[in-house]
Amino acid sequence: MKIKKAVLPVAGFGTRFLPATKAIPKEMLTIIDKPLIEYAVEEAISAGAEEIIFITSYTKPAIKNYFSRVPELEKQLKSTGKIELLEKIQPKIFENVKFTYINQKEQKGLGHAILLAEEAVGSDAFSVLLPDDLFISTPSCLEQIRDSYSQNLQPTIAVNRIDKNNIHKYGVVDLGGNQLNKTNTAVISNIIEKPHASVAPSDIAVAGRYIFNPTIFECIKKVEADNSGEIQITDAIKLLTKIENVQVKIFDGEKYDCGSKDGYLEATIAVAMKDPYYSNKIKKIITGKL
Numbered sequence: 001m002k003i004k005k006a007v008l009p010v011a012g013f014g015t016r017f018l019p020a021t022k023a024i025p026k027e028m029l030t031i032i033d034k035p036l037i038e039y040a041v042e043e044a045i046s047a048g049a050e051e052i053i054f055i056t057s058y059t060k061p062a063i064k065n066y067f068s069r070v071p072e073l074e075k076q077l078k079s080t081g082k083i084e085l086l087e088k089i090q091p092k093i094f095e096n097v098k099f100t101y102i103n104q105k106e107q108k109g110l111g112h113a114i115l116l117a118e119e120a121v122g123s124d125a126f127s128v129l130l131p132d133d134l135f136i137s138t139p140s141c142l143e144q145i146r147d148s149y150s151q152n153l154q155p156t157i158a159v160n161r162i163d164k165n166n167i168h169k170y171g172v173v174d175l176g177g178n179q180l181n182k183t184n185t186a187v188i189s190n191i192i193e194k195p196h197a198s199v200a201p202s203d204i205a206v207a208g209r210y211i212f213n214p215t216i217f218e219c220i221k222k223v224e225a226d227n228s229g230e231i232q233i234t235d236a237i238k239l240l241t242k243i244e245n246v247q248v249k250i251f252d253g254e255k256y257d258c259g260s261k262d263g264y265l266e267a268t269i270a271v272a273m274k275d276p277y278y279s280n281k282i283k284k285i286i287t288g289k290l
């Protein structure tokens with residue numbers, strides 16, 4: 001089964017990465033030589049995306065530029081025989097993919113951002129990928145939850161176990177006595193956005209990959225803004241649990257939270273360590289044997 005439309009909310013200011021993000025969108029920060037956002041786009045395509053819907057801001061033109069062709073550069077790379085670079089700037093997997101940009105005028109939260117995609121999404125299931133979260137796994141995290149979704153067409157959220165000290169940073173689910181099945185999937189009874197550790201219903205936290213049916217849009221419309229004026233997707237999911245079974249799947253693989261500097265640094269090192277050339281370099285730096 002293909003999840004043909006993918007929504008990527010990318011309108012945030014990225015204040016945690018200032019001063020860089022004054023001019024560079026945080027999603028354009030690179031892991032070695034590839035922007036973070038491209039990892040999420042590749043993942044969306046791995047699960048069958050034919051249209052990538054960016055919810056973005058007019059203050060971040062670099063994202064649209066990045067997914068547009070640059071004929072002058074292509075011509076130069078062709079004429080100088082740099083074919084491998086040509087493939088890097090215009091990957092084959094992008095050939096039949098449509099890129100759509102929707103401007104989020106106000107920063108009113110993730111739920112608000114996703115709702116802006118309603119018309120573009122139409123009547124089919126769609127995925128949401130938060131590019132801050134970088135996953136390293138085969139099959140990709142989105143393919144794994146797509147496989148769970150395709151079993152029963154129930155909205156599916158990728159989750160992982162998080163320690164008590166960090167649980168307050170995430171949406172946390174309550175399985176309400178339901179058991180995880182053989183594929184580490186379970187229906188949830190509730191979900192709470194960023195609870196204090198003392199009231200967290202479990203240690204199972206939402207990672208940034210979701211597959212929804214369009215019913216989620218009706219739920220988002222009913223959500224009231226929280227104390228900080230944001231419409232949370234987590235609150236819409238809570239309403240959704242009353243209408244549809246919502247399931248979570250504990251994904252197999254590694255996840256890096258590139259929304260924080262620590263996570264970004266870890267992701268850079270993790271990706272580099274998977275490459276024989278860079279892993280050698282890093283080992284030499286660390287052991288002082290450069």
Ligand code: G1P
Nearest residue numbers: 110133169170171206207208234
């Ligand atoms: C968002 C969601 C949260 C989820 C997290 C995953 O939070 O609101 O429920 O657990 O993404 O990365 P944010 O990281 O945008 O604060």
